[in-house]
Amino acid sequence: MVLIPILDIVVGLVLLSGVIGLLPGVGKHLEKVAKWLGSFQGVIGIIAIIVGIWLWSSLLHSLTLIIGGIILAAGILETIPGFAKITKVLGSIQVVVGIIAIIIGILGLLP
Numbered sequence: 001m002v003l004i005p006i007l008d009i010v011v012g013l014v015l016l017s018g019v020i021g022l023l024p025g026v027g028k029h030l031e032k033v034a035k036w037l038g039s040f041q042g043v044i045g046i047i048a049i050i051v052g053i054w055l056w057s058s059l060l061h062s063l064t065l066i067i068g069g070i071i072l073a074a075g076i077l078e079t080i081p082g083f084a085k086i087t088k089v090l091g092s093i094q095v096v097v098g099i100i101a102i103i104i105g106i107l108g109l110l111p
Contacts, residue, residue: 004065006105009101010044011044011064011098011101013030017031045074048066049065064100068101071090071097074087
């Protein structure tokens with residue numbers, strides 16, 4: 001299913017929206033796409049969490065989607081008691097999770 005790796009890449013791009021502009025050559029273009037996608041980060045985060053839980057059979061993709069989704073949906077999830085601490089901890093590793101999500105997404109697209 002091609003949806004999961006593409007969603008991994010989208011989640012990774014949004015998570016890396018602040019630092020992806022540093023890439024030589026394509027960084028400026030990817031940063032524009034990431035910032036545009038960032039305007040939908042709460043929705044993308046909730047979708048990533050739901051898809052990650054729904055397709056639990058692929059453990060690596062699911063974990064990446066769930067962790068990335070929690071970081072992206074931090075503003076929404078902070079209203080739930082107990083999630084504020086979790087989102088703070090995961091927010092500190094946002095760049096690492098973004099890089100991992102993009103790598104796993106690209107590897108999932110390879111035949």
